[in-house]
Amino acid sequence: MTGRGKWRISGLLSLLLVGVLTLQWAQLNRYQATGESQLTDRQSAERHIEVHWDRDRSPQSPGSAPARRIRTGIFIQSLKFFNSSEVNLTGYIWQHYRDGIHDDIKPAAGEAGFILPERVDTTFPDTEAYRRRTADGEVIGWYFEATLRQPFDYATYPFDHKTVWVRMWHREPNAAVLVPDYDAYDSTRTEDVFGIDESIVLGGWRREDTFFNYRSYRYDTNFGEPGYLGQQGFPELHYNFVIKRRFGNAFIVHLLPLFLVAALLFGMLLTVGDDENAARRHGYSTSAMIGACSALFFVVLLAHIHLREQFPSPGIVYLEYFYIVMYCALGLSAAYSYLLSQGALTTWPLTRLRDPDRVKVAYWPVLLAALIAITGIVQLQN
Numbered sequence: 402m403t404g405r406g407k408w409r410i411s412g413l414l415s416l417l418l419v420g421v422l423t424l425q426w427a428q429l430n431r432y433q434a435t436g437e438s439q440l441t442d443r444q445s446a447e448r449h450i451e452v453h454w455d456r457d458r459s460p461q462s463p464g465s466a467p468a469r470r471i472r473t474g475i476f477i478q479s480l481k482f483f484n485s486s487e488v489n490l491t492g493y494i495w496q497h498y499r500d501g502i503h504d505d506i507k508p509a510a511g512e513a514g515f516i517l518p519e520r521v522d523t524t525f526p527d528t529e530a531y532r533r534r535t536a537d538g539e540v541i542g543w544y545f546e547a548t549l550r551q552p553f554d555y556a557t558y559p560f561d562h563k564t565v566w567v568r569m570w571h572r573e574p575n576a577a578v579l580v581p582d583y584d585a586y587d588s589t590r591t592e593d594v595f596g597i598d599e600s601i602v603l604g605g606w607r608r609e610d611t612f613f614n615y616r617s618y619r620y621d622t623n624f625g626e627p628g629y630l631g632q633q634g635f636p637e638l639h640y641n642f643v644i645k646r647r648f649g650n651a652f653i654v655h656l657l658p659l660f661l662v663a664a665l666l667f668g669m670l671l672t673v674g675d676d677e678n679a680a681r682r683h684g685y686s687t688s689a690m691i692g693a694c695s696a697l698f699f700v701v702l703l704a705h706i707h708l709r710e711q712f713p714s715p716g717i718v719y720l721e722y723f724y725i726v727m728y729c730a731l732g733l734s735a736a737y738s739y740l741l742s743q744g745a746l747t748t749w750p751l752t753r754l755r756d757p758d759r760v761k762v763a764y765w766p767v768l769l770a771a772l773i774a775i776t777g778i779v780q781l782q783n
Contacts (some may be wrong), residue, residue, distance in 0.1 A: 410764045418769035425776040429560035429719075429783075432609050432645055439612035444470075446580050449615050454578075454636050469506075471571060472497040473515070474582035477597040480565070481529045485712050487550050488519065488565055492598075493530060496543035497582065513543055515579075516570040523546035557783055558718040559651030562609060566641045568616075579638040581613040589613075597642050605650045610643040627666050647769070651720070658704055659723050662697050667764050668733055669693050669764045673738055673757045690738040694731045701727050722775045730768060 440446045494516045498507040508514040511777050525546040532541045552562055571577045586595040602606070615636040669690060677721040702720040705724040712718055736761065 407758070407762045411766060415765040415769060418766060418773060421433060422769060422773050422776065425773065425780065426560060426648075429557055430645070430648060431644060432562050436618055438614050439591055440614055441582065441585050441591055441612070443580070446583075446613070450578060450580075450636055451614070452613040453617060453636060466658045469502060469577045470580045471503065471514075471577045472582040473569060473579040473638060475567060477567075477601065477642065479598075479601060480606075480644075480651055483548065483556065486553060487548055489546070490565075490567065491541060491544075491546045492543055494527075494569070495540055495582070495585075496579075497538060497540050499753065503577070506571070506573050507539070508541065508572060512572070514541060514572050515543070516572055517545070517549065517567065518549050518570055519551060519568050521550045532632075536595065545765075555712045555718045556716060557779060558720055559648055559655070560719065562643055562645050563606070564641050564643050566639045569638050569640070572679070581617040581638065581640075581670045592776060594642075596640060596726045603644060605645040605647045607647060608642070609645045610641075612641050614639050614641060655704065655708060655720055656723070659701070659727060661731065662701055663768060666697060666730060668692070670734060670757075670761055670764060673741065673760075674778055684701075687738050687742040691735045694735040698728070698731050700733070711738075719779050722779075723772065726768065726771050726775070727775075732741075752758075 440449060462564060473494065473496050475492060475494050477490055479491045481489045483489055494515055498514075500503075510532070513529075515527075527543045527545045530542045530544045532539060549565075549567070551565065555561055569579055571579055581589075583589050589595055589612075591612070592610075594608050596611050597608060616639055617634040618637055619634050624666075675692065701724055705721065708718075708720060708724070741755070741757065
């Protein structure tokens with residue numbers, strides 16, 4: 402096969418692999434709603450409480466009488482990530498207290514009727530915003546600002562989705578169960594986004610989904626209160642909203658420089674050869690090749706350190722594998738240039754590498770195939 406034919410096949414194969422990698426990215430970037438865990442109306446919330454809590458409680462156990470329900474709603478107005486595990490939220494939380502049922506647990510003026518157990522910043526106290534009479538009781542609303550600490554998964558960065566939840570307790574958790582105030586929202590179906598400002602500024606994120614659900618917690622202490630309900634798998638109300646990262650920002654900041662480094666490395670490999678006249682014309686030498694690889698290595702290393710500082714977790718995020726592939730490509734390119742100049746590629750199967758044109762033709766297909774293999778493994782793990 403002629404040299405031009407080899408390059409044509411290499412180019413077509415590279416374009417095919419780019420298409421495969423793009424399809425993999427599209428799949429990684431797709432959010433799959435977990436409809437089975439979402440509570441979409443009052444009936445589903447009551448059914449969850451009855452099945453997962455009321456049914457398992459013994460009539461003889463302390464505090465086994467059906468707990469009172471308090472309708473609770475939330476509206477998020479702003480969101481900001483402080484770091485990889487802390488998010489700051491502002492908005493409103495309101496609760497309905499019925500006459501004759503919640504009189505003994507209704508908060509007084511200036512008191513908050515809820516607790517956010519994952520809050521780590523109490524600089525801004527919850528402020529009562531309104532208190533209005535209803536047909537059967539009173540609705541009380543508070544404005545809140547809270548910094549919540551939560552474990553976020555960045556394994557698929559920059560194609561990751563974040564589920565930020567607001568975990569809510571009543572101020573007297575042993576006396577009431579919080580239920581979502583579905584009547585306060587226009588629609589709460591699985592595909593609807595509710596409870597969050599449409600004009601909220603999310604920076605590099607965009608709204609994807611919102612829903613209520615319950616998570617059962619069992620505590621190994623009664624907090625000094627006999628019959629504390631939390632020891633029996635108490636259903637704690639969570640408001641969840643899913644945000645998806647905008648891929649364009651990460652592409653410009655991280656992926657585009659890596660692709661440029663890969664292109665520069667390919668350009669240097671094009672100068673490698675046995676033709677002394679061509680080498681003199683291109684200014685190629687083994688020391689120049691190793692020096693250029695070293696310079697590109699530090700460029701990639703600094704970018705990798707910058708990325709790693711954003712996610713100080715013990716695991717490796719998806720984008721880091723791209724840096725590892727580039728480390729391998731730079732190291733192998735420098736080693737190949739040296740071995741070729743020393744005539745050391747004489748043992749099988751290295752004899753095939755004595756022809757630099759084969760290495761040049763295989764560069765992009767091999768590099769893209771490695772990225773596709775890594776992406777496939779990450780997809781299987783997530």
